[in-house]
Amino acid sequence: MTATHHETATAAASGAGATARFKSDKAYGGGTPPERVDLLAREVLSAVHDTIRRHKVTYDEYNALKSWLISVGEDGEWPLFLDVWVEHVVEDVATEHREGNKGTIEGPYYVPDAPEQGSTGTIPMRDNEPGTPLTWTGQVRSTDGSPLGGAKVELWHADDEGFYSQFAPGIPEWNLRGTFTTDGEGRFEIHTVRPAPYQIPTDGACGKLIAAAGWHSWRPAHLHVKVSAPGHELLTAQLYFPGDAHNDDDIASAVKPELILDPKPAGDGETIAYDFVLDPERS
Ligand code: MBD
Numbered sequence: 702m703t704a705t706h707h708e709t710a711t712a713a714a715s716g717a718g719a720t721a722r723f724k725s726d727k728a729y730g731g732g733t734p735p736e737r738v739d740l741l742a743r744e745v746l747s748a749v750h751d752t753i754r755r756h757k758v759t760y761d762e763y764n765a766l767k768s769w770l771i772s773v774g775e776d777g778e779w780p781l782f783l784d785v786w787v788e789h790v791v792e793d794v795a796t797e798h799r800e801g802n803k804g805t806i807e808g809p810y811y812v813p814d815a816p817e818q819g820s821t822g823t824i825p826m827r828d829n830e831p832g833t834p835l836t837w838t839g840q841v842r843s844t845d846g847s848p849l850g851g852a853k854v855e856l857w858h859a860d861d862e863g864f865y866s867q868f869a870p871g872i873p874e875w876n877l878r879g880t881f882t883t884d885g886e887g888r889f890e891i892h893t894v895r896p897a898p899y900q901i902p903t904d905g906a907c908g909k910l911i912a913a914a915g916w917h918s919w920r921p922a923h924l925h926v927k928v929s930a931p932g933h934e935l936l937t938a939q940l941y942f943p944g945d946a947h948n949d950d951d952i953a954s955a956v957k958p959e960l961i962l963d964p965k966p967a968g969d970g971e972t973i974a975y976d977f978v979l980d981p982e983r984s
């Protein structure tokens with residue numbers, strides 16, 4: 702199948718989708734106590750004030766910021782902006798106690814409840830889905846080495862053009878999104894295709910910031926996963942491919958050396974072996 706959504710993929714449409722997804726699915730942090738809001742809001746504002754004084758920010762620059770912030774909301778790009786430039790630090794802090802697998806950011810394009818595929822299966826994809834076929838075998842274990850049968854491995858990733866189903870037009874709803882459940886020995890085998898690198902939309906507010914600052918707009922190709930098992934902390938991670946030009950300068954700062962795969966050629970595609978170790982929940 703030839704993908705034809707190129708012309709119609711817009712920042713505003715994928716941003717609106719990501720914003721709706723977030724609002725339908727996430728707690729808002731409404732329980733944050735006033736002392737904490739006071740402390741954090743004051744410190745962030747104070748860092749802004751310091752920057753203005755240190756660099757003698759002008760009214761022109763202040764108005765450029767104001768109009769840009771308005772456009773982030775209009776384009777629905779708050780999820781994209783925050784997940785690209787802020788989430789990686791939140792993730793580091795949230796998982797620094799872990800002994801098991803390194804994780805990384807979730808990003809804006811996760812959708813829960815992707816179709817169940819069992820322990821061995823093919824992720825939902827189109828007939829003749831473009832891209833190098835990928836066979837991934839792995840095992841989920843606890844930090845004490847015991848295999849975790851019945852663990853969930855939720856996998857979602859971009860297609861061979863860098864587009865995500867449900868956030869770009871013209872792609873079937875659950876394309877390249879699936880839930881796998883490990884067998885009694887904690888093992889799984891997943892068939893999919895290699896994703897392409899991801900470019901931040903150039904026509905939205907985030908793209909305007911990138912262009913205005915002279916940055917590049919790329920994330921390296923990646924597979925997103927959430928791995929979960931009863932009594933264990935949820936692991937959110939991404940896996941990367943060696944040699945990707947942007948592994949060293951991911952715009953979202955989400956690559957860690959432990960998350961880079963070692964694919965081996967096999968037939969008309971490649972195989973990867975990657976296991977997960979989950980931390981037991983802390984009491
Ligand atoms: C992505 O695909 C992604 O994973 C992140 C973190 C941000 C933007 C797009």
Ligand code: FE
Binds near residue numbers: 808810859923
């Ligand atoms: Fe992604």
